[in-house]
Amino acid sequence: MRITNQQQMALLLSRVQDIQADLLRVREQLASGKKVNKASDAPRAFEQLVDIRATLNKIEERKVSLTEGISRLNLSEDAIANAETILQRAKEIALQQRNDTSSPTERATVAKEVHQLLLNFVDAANTQVDGRYLFAGYETQTKPYSLDSVSASAVPPTISANDNNQGTTSASISIQTASSLTGDQYKITFTSATTFDVVNLTSGETVLSNQTYTSGGNIDFDGLRVVLTDNPSGPLAGDEFTIGTHNASDATVSASVSTASALKPHVYELRFTSSTAFDIVDLTTDEVLSTGNSYTSGSNIVFAGITAVVTDGTVAPQAGDVFRIRPDYGYQGDTGDIRIEVDDGTTLSINTVGSQVFSGPDADLFDALLDLHQALVTNTPKDLDTVISTLDTGLTQVTKARADIGARVNRLERVQEGLDMLALSTQKRQAALEDADVAQVASELTALETNLTASLLVLNRQFEISLLNFLR
CATH class of the missing domain: 1.20.1330.10 (f41 fragment of flagellin, N-terminal domain)
Known part of the structure; x- marks a missing residue:
């Protein structure tokens, strides 16, 4: 079969194009890895x-x-x-x-x-x-967590030992007869290790005199029951215990949030100085917030982001009554x-x-x-x-x-x-x-470049032959 110059040129061009395509592929592999x-x-x-x-x-x-x-x-x-x-x-x-x-x-x-x-x-x-x-x-x-509610309660009677007491006596107090409570303050003073007096600090009267002390025994007066116990040693002459008979009345208290942003995690007390007046004290900072506030049963008492309401029971709050209020945290x-x-x-x-x-x-x-x-x-x-x-x-x-x-x-x-x-x-x-195997790709690239060079030389030679034949 006779192959013409034109066919030979076409074959050579196709070969060159294939090599160039392979070169493009190999160079891309080498560049990208x-x-x-x-x-x-x-x-x-x-x-x-x-x-x-x-x-x-x-x-x-x-x-x-x-x-x-x-x-x-x-x-x-x-x-x-x-x-x-x-x-x-x-x-x-x-x-x-x-x-x-x-x-x-x-x-x-x-x-x-x-x-x-x-x-x-x-x-x-x-x-x-x-x-x-x-x-x-x-x-x-x-x-x-933030302060989102307020709790309030009446403070029960309390008893506390004087800071200067020499003995290590424990003390407790309870209400024995509520109807006999006076709302006054009292002091128990030991005249010796075995005897004591009880004085009403509000009235100045001596309630009990020259009483015999027995560890764990009941000391009853004005509706109260006090129990003193050796812990481990008993009282000594000069030892004193102060008693506060808060909330002799049956007044009640409730509280709610008035301004949440103003609430603080503090403990407050409403302290009644009479049946018609009270003070507000911040126990956390030991600061008196206000004094001589006028009391009306059921009216709002607003302070520190809190609204408190004290309501008369059978009688109004009495002097010495204390109501404790505290904001609480909620989730x-x-x-x-x-x-x-x-x-x-x-x-x-x-x-x-x-x-x-x-x-x-x-x-x-x-x-x-x-x-x-x-x-x-x-x-x-x-x-x-x-x-x-x-x-x-x-x-x-x-x-x-x-x-x-x-x-x-x-x-x-x-x-x-x-x-x-x-x-x-x-x-x-x-x-x-x-x-890609870089060494292998580089070797293939070299071979393809050599093939391309050779193919181009052959193509060029074939072109010259074809041109001479044409000129003849």
Whole structure:
């Protein structure tokens, strides 16, 4: 079969074009370092690479979620650990101050530390990261804990030992006959280790004189029953006990929030100086907020963001009656469970709800700290036993929360390690499919360039021959 010059030229041109196409492919491989850059390079390998890249993207997204989850849980654990330290210190104080050797002055001083512990505890429960609250459930833009309610109660009769007492006698007081209460103040003064007098400080009258003291015996007068007990030693001459018979009337008190932004975690008292007038005292700061306020049954008494209402019973409040008022903390978040995917179809919670750590499920630790502070500023150590019990329950509650967080962090870290291994093996598969052998590609490039040069020379020679034939 005869092959014409034109056919030879066409074949040579086709060969040159093929070599140039191969050169383009090889140069692209050398520049990118990959032997598969588009589907036409290797259709089956390209399809596998698409799946591999999707897998790697999914792994990376999951690793980012895991990192954020671990960080959030670790920050939560740090905040709870801080709260736990605060509670341990609060318990130490409660144990120290529940004994009868601590004076009212000492308790008032320690109350300032407890108040600061309370504020630090609030900060821990309201911890934020990047503008989001950790313990508010789904409500990450809402502060979990704030003062949102007010409690109020009448103050029962009290008895306190003089700071200068030499003995270590414990004292308790109760109402024996309510109808006989006077609302006056009294003082028990020991004239010797075995005898005492009782004086009505309001009227100046001696109620009991030269009475014989028996440890644990009842001392009854004007509707009251006082019990003094050696603890361990008995009273000595000169020892004194002051008695306040608050709320001899049956008036009642209620309180609510009037201005939430003005509320403070303080303890207040409405102290009646007569049946028609009262003072308002902030026990936390030891500050008299107002004096000589006119009393009308059922009228609003507004102060420090609080609206209080005192209402007459069968009689109006009497001089010496005291009503105690305190704002309380409440949980503002929800029970939302923030979860991340740790495996296909499997999720894990990365948040801890504040109501399951700080105010429940077994103990409200805000109330415990508020009660501790109140017991100290009001010098009522008998209330500390309940506080200590609540703190014990709360410490167990907090410890369980920390352990739960630790377990979740461990699981997420194990999942993270597994994803790292999966990513590594997947990347190896990817490299085997698409990574070019640079040395081999460079060698192929050199060979193709040599072939192209030779082909162009042949093409040029063939063109010259064809041109000569044409000129002849």
